[in-house]
Amino acid sequence: MSKSDQHIKTFPKGGVHPNDEKRSANVPISELPPPKMVSIPLSQHIGAPSVPVVDKRDPVKVGQIIAKSKGLVSSNIHSSVSGTVTKIDYVLDSTGYKRQAVIIRVKDDEWEESIDRSETLVKDIALEKDEILKKVAEAGIVGLGGATFPAHIKLNIPRGKKADYLILNGVECEPYLTADHRLMLEKGAEIIIGAKILMKALGVEKCVIGIEINKPDAIANLSELCKEYPGIAVQPLKVQYPQGGEKQLIKAVLNREVPSGGLPIDVGVVVHNVGTSFAVYEAIQKNKPLIERIVTVTGKEVDKPVNLRVRIGTPVQDLILAAGGLPDNTGKIISGGPMMGKALNSLEVPVAKGTSGILLMPEEEAHRKAQQVCIRCGQCVSVCPMGLEPYLLMNECEKEVFERAEKDHILDCIECGSCAFVCPSNRALLDYIRLGKRVVTTMRRERVS
Amino acid sequence: MSVQTSSTLLTVSPSPHIHKEHSITTMMYAVVYSLVPALLMSVYVFGWSAIYVTFLAIASCMFFEFAISKYFFKQKASVWDGSAIITGVLLAFNLPASIPWWAIVLGSLFAMGVGKMAFGGLGNNPFNPALVGRVFLLISFPVPMTQWPEAMNANRWTMADATTGATPLAVIKEGLDAGVPISELTAQIPGFFQLFTGMQGGCIGEVSGLALVLGFLYLLYRKITTWHIPVAVLGTIALITGVLWLIDPTQYMSPVFHLITGGVLLGALYMATDYVTSPMTPKGMIIFGVGIGVITVLIRLWGSYPEGVSFAILIMNAAVPLIDRYFKPKRFGAVRNGK
Ligand code: SF4
Ligand code: SF4
Numbered sequence: 001m002s003k004s005d006q007h008i009k010t011f012p013k014g015g016v017h018p019n020d021e022k023r024s025a026n027v028p029i030s031e032l033p034p035p036k037m038v039s040i041p042l043s044q045h046i047g048a049p050s051v052p053v054v055d056k057r058d059p060v061k062v063g064q065i066i067a068k069s070k071g072l073v074s075s076n077i078h079s080s081v082s083g084t085v086t087k088i089d090y091v092l093d094s095t096g097y098k099r100q101a102v103i104i105r106v107k108d109d110e111w112e113e114s115i116d117r118s119e120t121l122v123k124d125i126a127l128e129k130d131e132i133l134k135k136v137a138e139a140g141i142v143g144l145g146g147a148t149f150p151a152h153i154k155l156n157i158p159r160g161k162k163a164d165y166l167i168l169n170g171v172e173c174e175p176y177l178t179a180d181h182r183l184m185l186e187k188g189a190e191i192i193i194g195a196k197i198l199m200k201a202l203g204v205e206k207c208v209i210g211i212e213i214n215k216p217d218a219i220a221n222l223s224e225l226c227k228e229y230p231g232i233a234v235q236p237l238k239v240q241y242p243q244g245g246e247k248q249l250i251k252a253v254l255n256r257e258v259p260s261g262g263l264p265i266d267v268g269v270v271v272h273n274v275g276t277s278f279a280v281y282e283a284i285q286k287n288k289p290l291i292e293r294i295v296t297v298t299g300k301e302v303d304k305p306v307n308l309r310v311r312i313g314t315p316v317q318d319l320i321l322a323a324g325g326l327p328d329n330t331g332k333i334i335s336g337g338p339m340m341g342k343a344l345n346s347l348e349v350p351v352a353k354g355t356s357g358i359l360l361m362p363e364e365e366a367h368r369k370a371q372q373v374c375i376r377c378g379q380c381v382s383v384c385p386m387g388l389e390p391y392l393l394m395n396e397c398e399k400e401v402f403e404r405a406e407k408d409h410i411l412d413c414i415e416c417g418s419c420a421f422v423c424p425s426n427r428a429l430l431d432y433i434r435l436g437k438r439v440v441t442t443m444r445r446e447r448v449s
Numbered sequence: 450m451s452v453q454t455s456s457t458l459l460t461v462s463p464s465p466h467i468h469k470e471h472s473i474t475t476m477m478y479a480v481v482y483s484l485v486p487a488l489l490m491s492v493y494v495f496g497w498s499a500i501y502v503t504f505l506a507i508a509s510c511m512f513f514e515f516a517i518s519k520y521f522f523k524q525k526a527s528v529w530d531g532s533a534i535i536t537g538v539l540l541a542f543n544l545p546a547s548i549p550w551w552a553i554v555l556g557s558l559f560a561m562g563v564g565k566m567a568f569g570g571l572g573n574n575p576f577n578p579a580l581v582g583r584v585f586l587l588i589s590f591p592v593p594m595t596q597w598p599e600a601m602n603a604n605r606w607t608m609a610d611a612t613t614g615a616t617p618l619a620v621i622k623e624g625l626d627a628g629v630p631i632s633e634l635t636a637q638i639p640g641f642f643q644l645f646t647g648m649q650g651g652c653i654g655e656v657s658g659l660a661l662v663l664g665f666l667y668l669l670y671r672k673i674t675t676w677h678i679p680v681a682v683l684g685t686i687a688l689i690t691g692v693l694w695l696i697d698p699t700q701y702m703s704p705v706f707h708l709i710t711g712g713v714l715l716g717a718l719y720m721a722t723d724y725v726t727s728p729m730t731p732k733g734m735i736i737f738g739v740g741i742g743v744i745t746v747l748i749r750l751w752g753s754y755p756e757g758v759s760f761a762i763l764i765m766n767a768a769v770p771l772i773d774r775y776f777k778p779k780r781f782g783a784v785r786n787g788k
Binding site for chain 1: 458459460461462463464465466467468469471472473475476527530532570571572573724725726727728729730731777778779780781782783
């Protein structure tokens with residue numbers, strides 16, 4: 001596919017256009033040196049927390065496994081620094097709760113010898129399918145777009161299903177965030193080899209990389225690099241939130257619609273983030289487990305918005321210092337983007353595998369505006385990418401008629417926040433829908449048992 | 450600039466953390482602005498009384514909203530959110546410029562009290578409040594409600610009693626009922642161009658279709674409203690009256706006449722599109738609009754009133770909950786096998 005005949009696509013239903021605010025798009029990735037102390041959380045992924053395999057006073061090296069996955073859905077965790085484990089304790093993480101973490105005092109920067117730290121590009125994929133799956137699991141790779149679903153599970157295709165496409169998600173539709181954008185510019189070759197590895201593991205011949213056209217340089221770079229690899233192509237996409245949502249991305253790229261309650265594999269697709277693809281490259285070709293990631297640190301008042309390569313477990317305040325310090329009028333600190341990110345209640349929260357950005361919002365923008373009555377304008381309905389009726393779901397949850405909310409498909413909601421973003425009455429649509437989803441999920445579980 | 454080690458001042462709230470730059474108030478005021486051309490045109494056609502009626506209606510509606518929320522509901526009134534202003538303007542637009550002041554005040558009281566506040570205020574009223582006020586006046590005080598000051602009357606700037614005349618719709622209806630041939634009747638009413646720009650007798654806001662369309666285009670441009678309801682209403686009226694006209698042009702007026710006279714444009718563009726009292730989905734809006742079009746034509750051609758838009762809208766308002774129940778948006782993933 002040459003660039004000129006690439007047709008620009010998008011998903012057809014709903015969506016919003018928040019201001020881009022990609023302030024750090026032109027700032028090359030720089031490395032944040034390891035901090036003095038790290039707290040590496042044991043729950044950085046969807047699923048069961050990992051079980052620590054180190055103890056107080058144990059010496060550790062960079063890349064050494066410190067916690068093992070437990071249960072079917074879980075992930076290994078490796079030390080991101082060298083030094084001594086001081087304790088295993090409860091620390092505040094991005095959920096706002098105190099959860100277990102391994103706390104390590106940093107000394108030097110001594111890496112496991114098996115890790116290849118050179119910049120040389122390794123193109124040949126030596127491992128076979130099963131070895132790749134095993135290695136991805138060992139390396140503790142999770143979805144780096146923010147969902148943090150363990151990557152190896154998505155690579156294990158359930159019996160009876162078949163995949164024919166891998167889609168790499170380079171959409172980065174959240175305003176402000178540029179981590180994936182920079183990665184596509186600076187590590188394009190590695191991302192594409194990562195895609196090749198994923199394709200080998202999945203046994204698929206075709207891969208499409210979806211990128212929105214507000215990143216023309218990334219589209220150009222990857223399109224050029226793809227030429228060497230038959231089967232891999234870039235698909236430019238119109239700018240529209242939430243195109244980075246798996247279901248919307250699959251619809252946009254392949255015009256396949258994941259059925260309600262289903263998974264991408266139900267339509268023969270596996271989606272991975274470009275960051276995850278890079279991590280897979282490093283794990284398979286360089287023997288490097290997931291111990292660091294790219295984090296955008298940004299905000300309207302931030303001195304120098306940056307994209308940092310950060311060791312997992314580094315406290316957020318170190319990142320903020322690297323971006324010029326905390327602006328005086330900061331009212332809210334968000335882990336992730338402004339549409340789906342989580343507001344932090346402490347600067348000591350550690351960076352985890354899913355931390356794609358740290359966004360500092362000025363006090364004026366930190367508060368919600370007062371909620372007014374629903375004027376039935378229908379805008380929440382028209383922007384919902386899942387074709388739901390948010391005003392109605394909120395109403396049902398407010399009245400606690402959750403059976404009705406279930407019938408109105410509340411569980412289809414992907415929590416993209418488009419409805420609450422657009423509501424002229426500032427209604428807390430998503431707050432109520434989240435509550436309703438929790439209640440309905442519990443109801444369903446009880447019905448089964 | 451400093452990094453506090455543990456900030457206690459951070460706001461923690463669930464996502465999304467940003468919001469589109471608009472509010473009920475900005476949207477309501479956009480509607481108010483969009484009605485200004487029609488008001489100006491009306492002042493030109495009917496003189497000062499158009500201004501006087503409009504402002505008295507706005508003031509009355511705001512006052513009653515304020516008084517009712519304060520003394521009946523004991524809550525803070527949202528008089529300035531713009532919605533009472535819109536009701537006031539639209540009520541005035543549905544009245545003749547010669548209407549006496551007490552009728553305006555009564556109509557406003559009815560619009561706000563019965564039409565809006567009795568149902569719990571903004572967002573809860575099933576019927577368009579301005580139309581509730583108008584229909585109340587039409588039924589209770591048919592005489593002042595059906596006397597129409599002449600367009601472009603020489604006395605319009607002096608507030609002297611103006612001569613009254615019938616609206617083009619009434620001329621045609623009464624004439625046809627009396628067996629006068631249509632060719633004679635059309636000679637008694639202004640031409641299409643004059644009708645469309647506003648040189649006709651009628652309610653304050655409905656005379657200039659041109660000004661109404663301009664205002665509506667502004668609302669479309671600002672994405673305050675969508676095309677579905679107006680297109681459905683106007684399309685349906687044009688279709689039915691067009692077919693009848695083709696069958697028997699001696700008995701039926703042309704569709705153009707039906708579209709540019711009376712309250713059709715005001716109703717289709719501004720009254721039927723009221724958020725609160727119209728359906729939520731595009732499909733629902735089309736059904737709603739078609740319903741209004743059909744009922745309007747039925748009343749105009751075979752009912753006892755020359756005009757039927759107000760009744761048509763109110764009847765379809767009542768059907769909105771049903772329409773919303775059956776015309777849901779198309780869900781993502783409501784498919785089998787993903788194709
Ligand atoms: S209801 Fe859910 S999926 Fe629909 S717009 Fe709101 S948050 Fe997004
Ligand atoms: S966007 Fe807000 S005001 Fe409009 S219908 Fe939805 S909930 Fe109601």
